[in-house]
Amino acid sequence: MRIxxxxxxxxxxxxGGVSTWVHQYMKAMPQHEFVVWAVGADSKDQGKFKYELPDNVVEIREIFLNDALTMPFVKEKYKFKEExxxxLREFxxxxxxxxxxxxxxxxDNKVSPVAFLMSEDFLEILMKICHEEYPYTSFSDLFHTVRSMLLPVLYILQSDVPKADIYHAIATGYxxxxxxxxxxxxxxxxEITEHGIYTREREEEIIRAKWVIPAFKRFWVRFFYMLSGAAYGKASMITSLFDKARETQIEMGCVPELCRYITNGIHYERFSSMRPKKDNGYVDIGAVLRISPIKDVKTxxxxxxxxxxxxxxxxxxxAGPEDDEEYAKECYDLKEQLGLADAYFLxxxxxxxxxxKFDFTVLSSISEGQPLAVLESFAAGRPCVVTDVGCCKQLINGMEGDDLGVAGYCVPPMYRExxxxxxxxxxxxxxxxxQMGQIGRKRVEKYFRHEDMIRNYQxxxxxVFRRWQESVSA
Structure with a gap:
């Protein structure tokens, strides 16, 4: 199968995170060929891979959203049909x-995105939105905001599509x-797999974002909900990592029969033989995360x-890479301001x-799915302190039917005390x-093994193919 x-x-x-997951996922299915279709923000990252691609990755396609800005202006007008x-009005x-x-x-017809966004039809639609929703807001600001939303989407629709037997998006969105x-x-x-609920994560980012004009934050949120609606709309299956995420997808309009959750899994044996840290006079806390706002390193x-x-x-x-250079610098500066000589960025x-080297680990995120960092910590016999986001509380306390016990502490997000x-x-x-570490180790051994996850996705x-064949023949 070509996926x-x-x-x-x-x-x-x-x-880290989803990247580690998908890399191990593809390596675990050598019987299949994989095409990686990667969407990035900036073309300066082209070809700068952090992973050596597995042997069964037969093709990689890169598409960068900022390349939409390089599309040439097209003078000829296109006569749009009513449908x-x-x-376009709905879009x-x-x-x-x-x-x-x-x-x-x-x-199919290669209509120029720039032609529409410079057309009288676009202006007419936008003026109606401005009159009805933003009567006291600059039309110029609305124009540039909406144009910046829509142009990358219309740009990616013109992409050359790689051949495959099935397409598997590891998020909704673009x-x-x-x-x-x-x-x-x-x-x-x-099919769609969500590690976190994409729209909820984007909504949280938009609410905090300084670059978004406050009046248009609601519009930006609506935009990302529209993209997720497109992804959900014709999918043969929609998976998530835990039951509450599945419930959220259904609340957002997904057909319940098409939704299921498949838990994450890790290579348990890589960590399970790890012994408790030797006493060195210190309690050493590990935080395995990307340095980004969503991980809330400042708190x-x-x-x-x-x-x-x-x-x-x-x-x-x-321990983890810089996911946001500006935020990382703010974290480094904060460490110095607080005089934290015993805090180290590795x-x-x-x-x-x-x-x-760790006695236990901590994860301070404001949004998560089912973090691999917690599962790996458990497998190593290290309990965790986590925030109550995503599946973290269930990992600490156990899911339904799991009576092993408590494997750490769970606290509200952004609550330093x-x-x-x-x-x-x-x-x-x-x-x-x-004792908490041992409970965590048993939990991973029983419920979160990599081989079980791979079998479930197989x-x-x-x-998915059965459902597709049934829908085509109906």
């Missing part, structure tokens, strides 16, 4: 456009739209500063080597910490 895996903003340019205009309004009509226009486009072009099924630093005022023999090691490291209290409890209760592919 096109579509990724956005991660593999093969960024390490095309209706699809500009970020509602529910007829995506097949957009595919025919921009992929990658989900491409999965639906691939299905449309080649007449094969596609972790503040909480660690509070912890240092209570406990002297404690150290913090933050960069990208071999986590197997460093996990041996509670995070500090949990860190103190973990530091000062040595025996309880050890079965999902078989079911």
């Amino acid at each position: 096109c895996v579509i990724l956005e903003g991660c593999y093969p340019y960024v390490t 095309e205009l209706e699809a 500009v309004n970020c509602r529910e456009p007829d995506w097949e009509t957009l595919f025919r226009m921009y992929h 990658s989900g739209v491409l999965a639906r486009l691939g299905s449309y072009v080649n007449g094969v099924p596609y 972790l630093l503040y909480a660690f500063a509070d912890l240092r005022s209570r406990i002297s023999n404690v150290r913090l090691y933050i 960069g990208t490291v071999n986590i197997l080597e460093y996990m041996e 509670a995070l500090c209290d949990a860190l103190e409890m973990m530091c000062t209760h040595t025996e309880e910490r050890y 079965e999902a592919y078989d079911e």
Whole structure:
């Protein structure tokens, strides 16, 4: 089988998290050929891969959203049909456009995206939006905001689509739209896998974003919901990592019968033989994460500063790459401002080597799915302090039917006092910490093994083809 895996903003340019997951995922299925269709933000990253691609990756396609800005201006006018205009009105309004009509226009007929965005039809649609929704907002600001939203989408619709037997988008958003486009072009099924709920994550980012004009934050959120709606709309299967994420997808309009959750899995044996850290007079805390706003490293630093005022023999090691250079610099500066000589930024490291140096780990994220970092920590017998996002509380306490016990502490996100209290409890209760680590290890051994995850996805592919064949023959 030839599987096109579509990724956005991660593999093969960024390490950790979803990137690690998909790399191991493809390596675990040598019987299949994979095409990697990677969506990036900036073409300066072209070819700068952080991974050596597995042997069964037979092709890689790169597409960069900023290349939309290089499209030439087209002078000739295109006469839009009424059904095309209706699809474009819905598209500009970020509602529910007829995506097949957009595919025919921009992929099959190669209508210029620039031609529409410079047309009187576009201005007319935009003026109506401005009159009805933004009567006291600059029309110029609205024009440039909406144009910056729509241009990259129309640009990617003109992409050459790689051949595949199935398209598998590891998110909704732009990658989900491409999965639906691939299905449309080649007449094969596609499925969606979400590690976190894409629209909710983008919504959180937009709310905090300084670059978005406040009046248009709601419009930007609507835009990302529209992209997810496109991805969900014709998918043969929609998977998530845990039951609450599945429920959220259904609340967002997904057909319940098409939704299922498949838990993450790790290579348990790589970590399971790890012994407790040797006593060196310190309690060493590990934070395995990308340095980005969504991981909320700043709250972790503040909480660690509070912890240092209570406990002297404690150290913090933050292991992971810079996902956001500006935010990373702010974190480094904050460490200096707080005088945290015992907090260390390690960069990208071999986590197997460093996990041996940790007594326990911490994850301070404001958004997560089912973090591999927690599963790896558990497998190594290291309990965790986590924030109550995504599946983290279930990992600590156990899912339905899991009576193994508690494997750490879970606190509200962005709550430094509670995070500090949990860190103190973990530091000062040595025996309880050890028991929690053993519970975490048993939990991964029983429920989160990599081979079980791969088998479940193999079965999902078989079911996707069956559903597709049934829909085609109906």
